[in-house]
Amino acid sequence: MRQNGSNLNGRSGTRPTARRDLGQLPSGQRKRHRKPGAMYLNHSRGFSDRSARIGNSRTPRRSSRLPYALIAVGCALVLFIAAVVGYVNRSVDVELNGQKTAVRVGSTLQNLIDDQGLTDTYDAGDLLAVDDSVLKRHGGEKLSVKVDGKRVKQGKWDSRELEGGEKVTVKDGRNTYEKHEVQATTIEPKLKVEGTGAIEYVKTWGVQGRSEVWVGEQSGKTQDRGEVVPATDCVVECASVAPKGNKKYVALTFDEGPSGATKQILQVLKEKGVTATFFLSGDAAEASPATAKAIVDAGCEIGSNSYSDDSLKGQDREAVREQITKGTDAIKSATGVKTMLLRAPYAAFDEQNWIDAMDRSPPWSRGISTRATGCSTVPTNRSRRCSIR
8 A cells, every 4th residue: 555655665656857957968968178188088989099180180171162173174175185186187178170179187199089089080091011002901090190280109199198279180090001121222312513614612412312122021022112212413503703893802822731831921911901711731730720720810711621632533432521521620620610611632623522522411511612723602692702823
């Protein structure tokens, strides 16, 4: 039997009520006051130094602007790459058979030909035997291609780049010959002497021609192709002295120098205020280069008397050429002047000498030769200086 609401254990039956101190929060909600430098137990961390450091430090807050900066950098990089790609792949205009055509810069002729389908538009040439018979239809040149007027062979189409503005011409391919052996024969030029007079000069230099016989590798045929390079005949023109008006001229010349008397001659010429023409021997110029140079320094004209002052008449081709060439080279070495004047020793220079010296490699460029009077002329303007011996 309960009395006064008490239980048998003498405890009051009144339900205890929890007292709340409004001035103090529960321990879980109570703000902890930590002393600087003290170590406290954290239920979620241990006692390690690292945990203590983490517990006592504040995690840095990531900037909210960083993602936007990265996006901006990425966009700029994309735009830059797009600009580079666009520049590299930009188009330029070329003129193809008279019409403006756009091609990618750096494209080759082969790219242009492929893109325009030109191999289907034009026909290839034929492959011919050495006798001009057809070995293979359309087996020759695929296309005839020119860029700015210059032909470009098929093997160069892949490497010939187009930069823009070029004029490209494409036509049907040309016929080509089979591979063949060439048996060539030299055709010597002929000598033609025109006019009369003691002055002789080269009007047209002789040039060797060539005839050929072809032997085809594929067909096995042999064909005489005849004169494939025509010879150019040498034309020597002769003339006489014909001063204009009533004026009279005397041309002073000296041969076989320089000699021991050359300096005295130059002194007399200086005193009289006149000049002369000295035809030097190559061997003498080699022996006295200072004297030979003094002639040029005095304002006088230099000519060649060949190398050793031996008669050229009757000598073979090589000997004639050696005398002339060696003489002019020696004179140039001594004086610095490459003369175009030749007075043959003893005034002996016949038609055979002309023939021996008139091939495609003349011993002196556009040179001249003289006979007995020693008159000379330059074929470009035919202004003549004549020697009275």
